[in-house]
Amino acid sequence: MSTATEFSVTSTAGLVVPDAPAPRTRRRGLRLALRVVGPLVLLLAWITGSATGVLSPTLLASPGQVLAAVGELWTSGQLGDALEVSLARAGAGLAIGVLVGLSLGVLTGFSRLGEELLDSSVQLLRTVPFLSLVPLFMVWFGIGETARVVLIAVATSFPMYVSTSGGVRNADRGLLEAMRTFGMGRLALVREVVLPGALPSLLSGLRLSMTLSVIALIAAEEINSTAGIGYLMSTAQEYSRTDVLTVCILIYAVIGLLADGAVRLLERLVMPWRTVGRGAR
Amino acid sequence: MNAAAVHLRGLERRFGDRAVLDSLDLDIRRGEFFALLGASGSGKTTLLRLLAGLDRPDGGTVLVPQVRTVVFQEPRLVPSKRVLANVTVGMPRGSATRRTGLDALTEVGLADHTDAWPATLSGGEAQRVALARALVREPELLLLDEPFAALDALTRLRMQDLVERLCRVHRPAVLLVTHDVDEAIRLADRIGVLREGRLITDERVGLDRPRDPADPAFAALRSRLLADLGVHTLEETSP
Numbered sequence: 292m293s294t295a296t297e298f299s300v301t302s303t304a305g306l307v308v309p310d311a312p313a314p315r316t317r318r319r320g321l322r323l324a325l326r327v328v329g330p331l332v333l334l335l336a337w338i339t340g341s342a343t344g345v346l347s348p349t350l351l352a353s354p355g356q357v358l359a360a361v362g363e364l365w366t367s368g369q370l371g372d373a374l375e376v377s378l379a380r381a382g383a384g385l386a387i388g389v390l391v392g393l394s395l396g397v398l399t400g401f402s403r404l405g406e407e408l409l410d411s412s413v414q415l416l417r418t419v420p421f422l423s424l425v426p427l428f429m430v431w432f433g434i435g436e437t438a439r440v441v442l443i444a445v446a447t448s449f450p451m452y453v454s455t456s457g458g459v460r461n462a463d464r465g466l467l468e469a470m471r472t473f474g475m476g477r478l479a480l481v482r483e484v485v486l487p488g489a490l491p492s493l494l495s496g497l498r499l500s501m502t503l504s505v506i507a508l509i510a511a512e513e514i515n516s517t518a519g520i521g522y523l524m525s526t527a528q529e530y531s532r533t534d535v536l537t538v539c540i541l542i543y544a545v546i547g548l549l550a551d552g553a554v555r556l557l558e559r560l561v562m563p564w565r566t567v568g569r570g571a572r
Numbered sequence: 573m574n575a576a577a578v579h580l581r582g583l584e585r586r587f588g589d590r591a592v593l594d595s596l597d598l599d600i601r602r603g604e605f606f607a608l609l610g611a612s613g614s615g616k617t618t619l620l621r622l623l624a625g626l627d628r629p630d631g632g633t634v635l636v637p638q639v640r641t642v643v644f645q646e647p648r649l650v651p652s653k654r655v656l657a658n659v660t661v662g663m664p665r666g667s668a669t670r671r672t673g674l675d676a677l678t679e680v681g682l683a684d685h686t687d688a689w690p691a692t693l694s695g696g697e698a699q700r701v702a703l704a705r706a707l708v709r710e711p712e713l714l715l716l717d718e719p720f721a722a723l724d725a726l727t728r729l730r731m732q733d734l735v736e737r738l739c740r741v742h743r744p745a746v747l748l749v750t751h752d753v754d755e756a757i758r759l760a761d762r763i764g765v766l767r768e769g770r771l772i773t774d775e776r777v778g779l780d781r782p783r784d785p786a787d788p789a790f791a792a793l794r795s796r797l798l799a800d801l802g803v804h805t806l807e808e809t810s811p
Binding site (some may be wrong): 305308309310313 | 624641762776
């Protein structure tokens with residue numbers, strides 16, 4: 292058969308090399324380094340600020356003082372106890388909140404009746420700042436653990452609800468129709484098609500809920516508490532211990548960071564189909 | 573008329589160990605309609621993506637015109653933009669753009685759908701919007717990636733006529749990637765067959781337009797091309 296030479300051209304004037312995107316294969320080490328740069332800069336600024344006296348120790352303790360405070364709190368057992376109490380509260384509240392948000396979200400996202408019945412009420416309640424519920428909850432549940440856990444549960448259920456109902460509502464209609472023709476029941480449909488499809492938004496809802504659980508934890512522990520990180524903070528405030536205050540703030544930050552990392556890991560574990568089959572043709 | 577619209581020399585593209593395109597040479601002249609046939613996975617779409625600048629070659633020369641547009645297999649319309657905005661997407665706003673957009677929609681017979689949302693269009697209509705979007709930029713090279721593959725047979729025939737007519741008016745160089753041998757013969761000035769990363773066939777279609785599938789020369793070319801694709805037809809196997 293003939294080859295390209297028969298159809299060869301004599302002039303390639305005006306032609307250009309197409310400007311293709313560079314392949315995005317950044318090395319793992321570099322990626323990690325780029326992530327670490329921001330926090331590292333903040334830490335360096337803190338160290339130099341304290342060392343040069345720009346940051347007065349009465350306002351913000353230096354990194355050295357904070358480390359010493361960590362040691363002191365740890366050896367006295369205060370920090371361990373406080374962490375245990377706080378994490379248990381946040382965990383219990385988060386578990387309840389996420390479960391409630393998830394169930395309500397699936398209900399309103401999947402069924403027309405559920406949406407008409409529930410959505411407006413939930414949206415109404417959602418606009419109430421959860422901090423304003425603190426006094427009411429004190430009256431209802433007393434000043435014990437229940438009020439705190441319920442507050443965290445209420446705070447975390449709303450982001451979960453919004454993400455879930457949105458994700459479920461965006462389920463692929465064509466796919467649902469197809470599965471119905473193969474005789475899949477409603478429950479199986481939700482479990483095997485709708486929820487896996489909604490996972491990306493479920494997980495972003497979970498991320499928001501986790502952050503909010505820490506915020507609600509602080510609010511819950513600042514009031515009449517006798518244990519936990521928040522209690523540690525309010526006593527430190529009374530004695531103007533900025534080093535202990537900083538320790539507590541850092542602990543909240545670390546908890547938030549760990550929670551975020553856990554969800555990222557979860558994303559990779561529960562959605563294996565998202566990482567395969569990309570880019571190949 | 574010997575100026576090039578596409579100039580490829582020694583083009584290589586590998587995915588892992590597999591060379592999808594293996595030292596490929598190809599020239600397409602200005603205004604020439606080139607149809608590329610090949611089985612699934614033969615590298616047709618890879619070649620098109622290289623020409624569109626969506627992918628990088630592992631070796632060789634790729635020269636293409638500055639203005640290139642693509643019609644993909646799916647319409648790929650932005651769901652949140654109305655039809656006219658989809659056609660003029662990425663162009664400067666203004667009445668001039670609006671007018672050229674409207675002209676392009678009129679050309680594809682969708683002048684009364686300018687304010688419709690993409691979700692309300694049928695498959696054929698959406699693909700016509702995609703075609704209008706590709707032509708409104710007056711491309712020197714139009715890349716068609718199996719643009720009719722997802723359409724029903726009747727709509728496909730109408731779309732083929734439309735593309736033929738519009739290409740005669742606008743005269744871009746065209747690379748049509750397709751599985752459909754009849755489609756290639758109906759539309760193309762020249763047909764190539766890609767197998768194992770190389771062009772095993774590259775020939776001019778010597779039939780007069782409009783081309784009739786019942787024409788014996790059409791049928792002969794069809795069975796020859798099918799044989800190149802590894803499909804043997806009755807005419808050839810029977811004595």
